[in-house]
Structure formats: C-alpha cells, structure tokens
Amino acid sequence: MRRWPERSLSDEIHLPVLADKVVEQLSSCPDGFFIDATVGAGGHLKAVSKAHGKRFRYFGFDLDNSVLQRTENHLTQMGIEVELINSNFSNVTDFLQGRGISTISAILYDLGIGSFQIDDPKRGFSYLQDGPLSMSFDGSSASTAADIIESRSEKELVDLFRTYGEEPKAKILARTIKNNPERITTTGQLADILRSVVGDRRFIKTASRIFQALRIKVNDELAHIEKGLESILPLMATGGKAMVISYHSLEDGLVKRIFKKFSGKCVCPPKMPECRCGTVKLVRPVFTKPLIPDAKEIAVNRRARSAKMRIVEKIG
Ligand SMILES: C[S@@+](CC[C@H](N)C(=O)[O-])C[C@H]1O[C@@H](n2cnc3c(N)ncnc32)[C@H](O)[C@@H]1O
Known part of the structure; x- marks a missing residue:
C-alpha cells in the first residue's frame, strides 16, 4: 500500500486574507456572539479576538477535524477562549438553536481551502504533490x-x-x-x-x-454556502454583519445573489412572469462592490490575489 509523508504544524503557514478589513468591520457590530464559520488554522479568529477581546464570545466551525484539533491547542496556548465545533457551516443555525442562542453579532466565512490543506499531500487537494485523490474536507464525503x-x-x-x-x-x-x-x-x-x-x-x-x-x-460546496447563508441571515442582530470571502466567480456570484435576495431585490430569471425567489428585506450591502486585498497584501500572500469580500449588515 502507498504511504504518504506525515506533516507537522511547522510545515504550515496560512496567512488570513483581508483580516484588517474583517477586524475593522466588526467595530460597528453590537457585542455578542462572533462565529468564524471556517476557522481553519485560526488566523482570522486570532486577529478578531486580539482587536475585540471580550466584546464577543467566539465560536469556530470547521469540517476538517484534523486542523481543528491543532487549532484548538494553538488558540488555547495563546489564551484565546473559543469553542471549536467540527461541523459543516450549514449547521450553524441548528447549533445555535440547540444552545438557545437567538441572535449573533457577526459571522465570517473564509471559503474554500487553507494552505494547511493544499500543502498536505495526504489530503489530495494538490496538483503539485502526489497523494491520494480524495479532496474531502472531513473524510466523510x-x-x-x-x-x-x-x-x-x-x-x-x-x-x-x-x-x-x-x-x-x-x-x-x-x-x-x-x-x-x-x-x-x-x-x-x-x-x-x-x-x-x-x-x-x-x-x-x-x-x-x-x-x-x-x-x-x-x-457539495455551493449547496452548503446557500443553506448556511440563507439560514443565518435571519438570526443576525440589528447592526450585525455577515462577511464572506470568496476565491472564485462561482462562489462570489452565489454570495452576491443571496445577499441581493435578502436585500429585498428579486433574483428570479428575467423571463419569469412573477417573482418566485422569496426575496425579503433583512439586510443592506455595506459596500456596492466587494472589498479586495491591496497590492501590499497580495505581495506577501499570493492566495489573496483572487479574494473578494462581500458584507451585509442586518437592518432593524
Ligand atoms: C480558507 S480556509 C479558512 C482559513 C481561516 N480563515 C484561517 O485564518 O486560518 C477554509 C476552511 O473552511 C473549511 N470548510 C470548507 N467548507 C466548509 C463547510 N461547508 N463547513 C465548515 N468548514 C468548511 C475548510 O476545512 C478550511 O479549513
């Protein structure tokens, strides 16, 4: 049987994308619960907790249990209090309801794949290194x-x-x-x-x-993005924000469409005789265009070059 090399945390470097903007956007959110829906190696969560400390209680979700265990050790060593949950972000609403939490202050989705996954040949995400052709985030697909x-x-x-x-x-x-x-x-x-x-x-x-x-x-990435976003937006507190960083046009197009639908704009195909998309006005876009990293960030983090962040704020 083929064996694939073991890797350690020190092999991995994952720089969080647009972290300054995420931190900045949270300043106007009400205090309460911050959800990192894709906590990965914890880069965004570290930046947010460093800047906002006890204003928020932190939950981090990720499908990948192997990275979650290492992230938990790392964040605990840094004194960051966070509860990490090994689950799909499409289940965040069920989790919150199970805890009796009815509103959240903010949620961040940093979509796709982390360097810690691409660089590990055993996970089968890399076309530059040989490994089993898997590509499952949690091994249970x-x-x-x-x-x-x-x-x-x-x-x-x-x-x-x-x-x-x-x-x-x-x-x-x-x-x-x-x-x-x-x-x-x-x-x-x-x-x-x-x-x-x-x-x-x-x-x-x-x-x-x-x-x-x-x-x-x-x-089944796009279906989970849709389910996750559509179920969480009604649970945002007034003034709370949902932020999504995407890395390709399919993801970004889907996020744009969902945010538009929840901003009260019809997203039915143009030929539809009447509106059937179920549009509802719950949020407003914070910017008309997505935020993108500047040249300085791209120079130190090539993965950032295709990133786009869309943000909506819950209206009263
Ligand atoms: C780009 S990385 C996030 C990196 C993280 N922001 C950081 O700073 O370290 C994306 C993460 O999302 C996770 N992921 C992808 N799809 C998911 C889903 N549907 N539910 C939960 N986690 C998911 C992946 O396992 C990966 O760890």
Whole structure:
C-alpha cells in the first residue's frame, strides 16, 4: 500500500486574507456572539479576538477535524477562549438553536481551502504533490474525487469541468481521463494526464480549474454556502454583519445573489412572469462592490490575489 509523508504544524503557514478589513468591520457590530464559520488554522479568529477581546464570545466551525484539533491547542496556548465545533457551516443555525442562542453579532466565512490543506499531500487537494485523490474536507464525503472520475460518464465529467471549473478544454480533458487504461487514484496520475493534454505552459491554470471542479463536487460546496447563508441571515442582530470571502466567480456570484435576495431585490430569471425567489428585506450591502486585498497584501500572500469580500449588515 502507498504511504504518504506525515506533516507537522511547522510545515504550515496560512496567512488570513483581508483580516484588517474583517477586524475593522466588526467595530460597528453590537457585542455578542462572533462565529468564524471556517476557522481553519485560526488566523482570522486570532486577529478578531486580539482587536475585540471580550466584546464577543467566539465560536469556530470547521469540517476538517484534523486542523481543528491543532487549532484548538494553538488558540488555547495563546489564551484565546473559543469553542471549536467540527461541523459543516450549514449547521450553524441548528447549533445555535440547540444552545438557545437567538441572535449573533457577526459571522465570517473564509471559503474554500487553507494552505494547511493544499500543502498536505495526504489530503489530495494538490496538483503539485502526489497523494491520494480524495479532496474531502472531513473524510466523510459520499464520494472522493477518484470515485467521481471513475463513476461519471465522459459527458458528466465535461459538464462538471465546465460548470464548476469553467474549463474551456473540458471535452478533451474528460475524454483523455476516461480513456486512461488504469483507475486514477492519485493526484499525481491526474496531474500527469492533464499535463499530457495541455502541456507545461497551460498546466497550472488547467489543473487549478479541474481540481477546483472536483473539490466543489466532492464537498457539495455551493449547496452548503446557500443553506448556511440563507439560514443565518435571519438570526443576525440589528447592526450585525455577515462577511464572506470568496476565491472564485462561482462562489462570489452565489454570495452576491443571496445577499441581493435578502436585500429585498428579486433574483428570479428575467423571463419569469412573477417573482418566485422569496426575496425579503433583512439586510443592506455595506459596500456596492466587494472589498479586495491591496497590492501590499497580495505581495506577501499570493492566495489573496483572487479574494473578494462581500458584507451585509442586518437592518432593524
Ligand atoms: C480558507 S480556509 C479558512 C482559513 C481561516 N480563515 C484561517 O485564518 O486560518 C477554509 C476552511 O473552511 C473549511 N470548510 C470548507 N467548507 C466548509 C463547510 N461547508 N463547513 C465548515 N468548514 C468548511 C475548510 O476545512 C478550511 O479549513
């Protein structure tokens, strides 16, 4: 059986994106509960608790139990009081109701994947290192990326690569993958196949799109964003804020649509004879355009280059 190398915390560096803006936006929120819906290595939570201290009680959610355990040790050592919950952020509302908490001050979603996951080959998220082709955040997804590649038809893979990866060469890539004589079980095998089709020059862009498409599918990411946001916005206290940092247009487009719907604007397709989207006016956008990192932040953190943060504030 193949063995993948163990990694330690010291191998991992994850710089939180737009952390200053997150901290700044919280100044006008009422005191109460702050939820980090994607706590990861705890970078945002550390910055927020350093700036806002006891104004908030902190809860951190993450699907990835392995990172959560290390983050808990790290935050405890730093004297930060936080309760970490190993659960999908689409369950935050159920969790709060279970605790008898009826309103929260603010919630942050820093979507996607952390450096601590990409850089660990065992997790199967990286096209630059060889590892098992998994891509499950919590190891419990119904199918791994390898299962999806194996079980889906060529046409289904084309649709997947187009819809979730916006990949222009979806057809030829899906055909080459399906024509591979052996089952594809490692990130290295998949990366080699992609490279054989697009060559070295286009490899990184193509691999990022295909790996992104598979990751979104494995973890059903867009459905959880929708469920999470739609259920939490009614629980925000007046003046409370929901902040979402996204890293690609599919995520950002979905967040924009949900925020628009909860700002009282219809998001039905233009040809719809009457409004059926269930729009309701609960929030207002804090900015008309998303916040993006400045050149200084991008220079020290390349992962920040595609980030966009949208923020809404609960109205009375
Ligand atoms: C970009 S990282 C967050 C990094 C974090 N803000 C920090 O400063 O360290 C995204 C995190 O979200 C987690 N995640 C992704 N989808 C999730 C979901 N539906 N529910 C809970 N956590 C999720 C991932 O496991 C990952 O740890």
